[in-house]
Amino acid sequence: MSKKRAPRALTTTLALLLAGLSGYSVVANWQQGTLVREVAAAGSDTDAYQKAAFELTTEIGLLQGAMLEPDGEERADLLATNQAANNAMERMASVDEEHHGSAVDLAERHAKLRMVVVGFLNQVDRGDTGAAETTLEEILEPEYSSMMKDLLNEQNHHVSDYDQQQADSLNESRKSGVTVLIVFLLGLVVLGGFAASRRGHRRQVEAMAATDPLTGLLNRTAFVSRTAQALDDRPTVLVINVDGFRDVNEQLGHRVGDLLLVETGRRLSSLVRGDDVVARLGGDEFAVLLHDADPAIGETIAARLTETFDRSFTMDEITVDLEVSIGAATAREGEDVVTVLRHADAAMHEAKSHHAGFHRYQGEDKQDAAARLLLLGDLRRALDDPDQLTLHYQPKVAVGSGALVGVEALARWTHPERGPISPAEFIPVLEVTNLMHKFTERVLTTALRQARAWLDAGHRVPIAVNVSARSLLDPNFPDRVAALLSEIGVPGDLLSIEVTEYALMSDPDTAIEALHRLNAAGVKASIDDYGTGYSSMTYLKVLPIAELKIDRSFVLDMAGDSSSRALVASTVELGHRLGLTVVAEGVEDEAAAQALREIGCDTAQGYHFDRPLSADALTSRLESRLLIV
Numbered sequence: 001m002s003k004k005r006a007p008r009a010l011t012t013t014l015a016l017l018l019a020g021l022s023g024y025s026v027v028a029n030w031q032q033g034t035l036v037r038e039v040a041a042a043g044s045d046t047d048a049y050q051k052a053a054f055e056l057t058t059e060i061g062l063l064q065g066a067m068l069e070p071d072g073e074e075r076a077d078l079l080a081t082n083q084a085a086n087n088a089m090e091r092m093a094s095v096d097e098e099h100h101g102s103a104v105d106l107a108e109r110h111a112k113l114r115m116v117v118v119g120f121l122n123q124v125d126r127g128d129t130g131a132a133e134t135t136l137e138e139i140l141e142p143e144y145s146s147m148m149k150d151l152l153n154e155q156n157h158h159v160s161d162y163d164q165q166q167a168d169s170l171n172e173s174r175k176s177g178v179t180v181l182i183v184f185l186l187g188l189v190v191l192g193g194f195a196a197s198r199r200g201h202r203r204q205v206e207a208m209a210a211t212d213p214l215t216g217l218l219n220r221t222a223f224v225s226r227t228a229q230a231l232d233d234r235p236t237v238l239v240i241n242v243d244g245f246r247d248v249n250e251q252l253g254h255r256v257g258d259l260l261l262v263e264t265g266r267r268l269s270s271l272v273r274g275d276d277v278v279a280r281l282g283g284d285e286f287a288v289l290l291h292d293a294d295p296a297i298g299e300t301i302a303a304r305l306t307e308t309f310d311r312s313f314t315m316d317e318i319t320v321d322l323e324v325s326i327g328a329a330t331a332r333e334g335e336d337v338v339t340v341l342r343h344a345d346a347a348m349h350e351a352k353s354h355h356a357g358f359h360r361y362q363g364e365d366k367q368d369a370a371a372r373l374l375l376l377g378d379l380r381r382a383l384d385d386p387d388q389l390t391l392h393y394q395p396k397v398a399v400g401s402g403a404l405v406g407v408e409a410l411a412r413w414t415h416p417e418r419g420p421i422s423p424a425e426f427i428p429v430l431e432v433t434n435l436m437h438k439f440t441e442r443v444l445t446t447a448l449r450q451a452r453a454w455l456d457a458g459h460r461v462p463i464a465v466n467v468s469a470r471s472l473l474d475p476n477f478p479d480r481v482a483a484l485l486s487e488i489g490v491p492g493d494l495l496s497i498e499v500t501e502y503a504l505m506s507d508p509d510t511a512i513e514a515l516h517r518l519n520a521a522g523v524k525a526s527i528d529d530y531g532t533g534y535s536s537m538t539y540l541k542v543l544p545i546a547e548l549k550i551d552r553s554f555v556l557d558m559a560g561d562s563s564s565r566a567l568v569a570s571t572v573e574l575g576h577r578l579g580l581t582v583v584a585e586g587v588e589d590e591a592a593a594q595a596l597r598e599i600g601c602d603t604a605q606g607y608h609f610d611r612p613l614s615a616d617a618l619t620s621r622l623e624s625r626l627l628i629v
C-alpha cells in the first residue's frame, strides 16, 4: 500500500505546485497587463508579448496535465491555448515593426510546434507514455524554453523603444518578464521532477507485475518469458518443490510458512550465478533457469540445493527441517517453453513420488514408448466398453450461497488389470492421436444423456465438459456438438465446454471460430486452469468465452499466501471487468472458501464442497435436496 501511496502523493504535490505556479503566472500577467494598459497609452502593444508569454506558460502546464491525467480532457484546452498563443504571436509580429523579423520567426516556430503537440497528444491517447515522455522532454520542453527566452528578449527590445514617459511601465514590464521566466523555468524543473517520478513509478509497476511480492523473486509469468528468451541456448530448468510445506503451513501457521518461503528463495538465490534466474512459480514451487548449455550443471546445482536444505530453518524461534524435490529438464531443439517446463515439472513429480530428491527428465525411452502403445491399445478397447470409461461429476457451487450452479464432468477409467488410471495420465496419451475424437464424442454423449436423465427427473443441472485442443480445433466439432444436443434433446445452454489457454493459443483463429459456432448453438465456453499458460489480455478481450476457471495451484494456498491471494483477487477483478464469471478450482478448506467470499469470486469447486461424484451419488444428493439447483 505504502509503495503505491508514495508516487501518488508525489504526483499530487507536483501537480499542485504546477497549478500554483500557473495560477501565479496568470495573476502576474494579468496585473502586468493592467499596469501596462494603464501606464502606456494607446499604441503600447506590450500586452501582445505578455499574452504570448502567458499562453506559452499555460500551454506547457497543460502538456504536463495531459501526461498526468491522460483522459483526453486536456486535449481541447491545450489545442485552444496553442491557438491563442499563435494568435498572440501573430499580433505581436504585426504590431512590432522594428523587430518584425524575429517576431514573425517566433510565431512560425510556434505554429510548427502545433504538429508536435498533436503527435504528443496522440501518443498520450494511445497510452504510449514512454514515447510521449520522450517527445515532451526532448522536443517540446527545450523548444518552449528557447521560445520563451527569445520572446522575452523580443519584448525587452520592444519596450526599450518606448520613450521616457513609459519608463515606469518598462521597469515593471521587465520585472514581470523576469517573473514569468522564473515561473516558467520553475515549471520546467517541476516537470522534470514529475517525469522522473513517473519513470520511477512505472519501473515500480513493471517490477511489481514481474515479481512475487512475498519473496521478491520473479513470478511465473516473468520466468516463462525469461526462459522463452533463452531457449536457443538450450538452458536447463530446475523445478523445486518444498516437501511437506503444506503441513508447516497448517500446523505452524501461515506466518511461519511465509518466512519459510522467503528463506527458501534466499537460499536458492545464493547458490546460482548472476545470470541465472530464480523464480517462485506459486505456492511452494520454485524454479531456476540455468543458462549453461552443459546439462550436467543441473545435477551439480541440484546437489548443492539439496545440501543447503540439510540446514534447518529457524523462524520465530521454531526450527523446521525440510527437504526438497528437484526436477530438471534441458531444452531440446524445437521445444517450446511450455514443453520444457512441463518436462521439468514431470521430473520433479517423479523425484517426489520416489523420494529421490532429484530426477532429470530423460525424454521418452523405449520402455515408455512401448508402455504408451500398450496404454493406447487398452484405451481403444475401453472406448467400446461402457463399464471401463465413466464420468464423475464434481459440483460447482455459488461462493455466496453454496447453491449448486452446475457440475464438471470428469472422465474416470477403470483399467481391467491396473484399476483406476488418472485422466492426467491417459488424456495426454490420447491427445496426440485421433482416438481423442472418439473419446470426446463418448464423453459428450454420456454427459448429455445424464443431463437429459436429470431433466426428466426434474433437475436442471448445467454440465461442463473438458474439451482438448485436438477436439476443439477439429472443424467438425461444433456441428457434432449441435447434432448431439438435438439428438439427445438437451438445450444448448445446459452444456458448456472447458478449454485450456494452450488449446486457444495454439491456433487462436480456428479456436475463436469454433467457439462462435458453439455459442450459436447456445453452448458457452470457459478457460480452464487459467493462470498456468500464457494467454494475452488482448485475446481475453476478443475470445467468445463466458467463464474463467482459476487454476487450483493459485487457490490451494491462497488463504496462507498473500501473493496467491492477490493473484486470485486481481483475476476475479479482471474477469468481472470483462463480464466473465470467475470460478476458483481446488477449494480444499473453509479458509480458502472464506477468502473467496471476501474477494467476491462467483463460483467455487473443490474437495471442501464435494469430490467428483458418480452420477448415482449426485442424483441422490439432488433427490435428498442436499443440493439446491
Ligand code: C2E
Binding pocket: 394, 409, 410, 411, 422, 423, 424, 427, 443, 466, 467, 468, 498, 528, 529, 552, 585, 586, 587, 588, 605, 606, 607, 608, 612
Ligand atoms: P481439470 O479440468 O482442471 O479438472 C479438475 C481436476 O481437479 C480434476 O482432476 C478434479 O478431480 C481435481 N480436483 C477437484 N477439486 C480438487 C481439490 O479440491 N483439490 C485438488 N487437489 N484437486 C481437485 P482429474 O479428475 O484427475 O482430472 C484431471 C484433468 O484431466 C482435468 O483437469 C482435465 O484437464 C483432464 N480431464 C478430465 N476429464 C477429461 C475429459 O473428459 N476430457 C478431457 N479432454 N480432459 C479431461
Ligand code: MG
Binding pocket: 408, 466, 498, 528
Ligand atoms: Mg476442467
Ligand code: MG
Binding pocket: 528, 529, 549, 551, 552, 585
Ligand atoms: Mg482445471
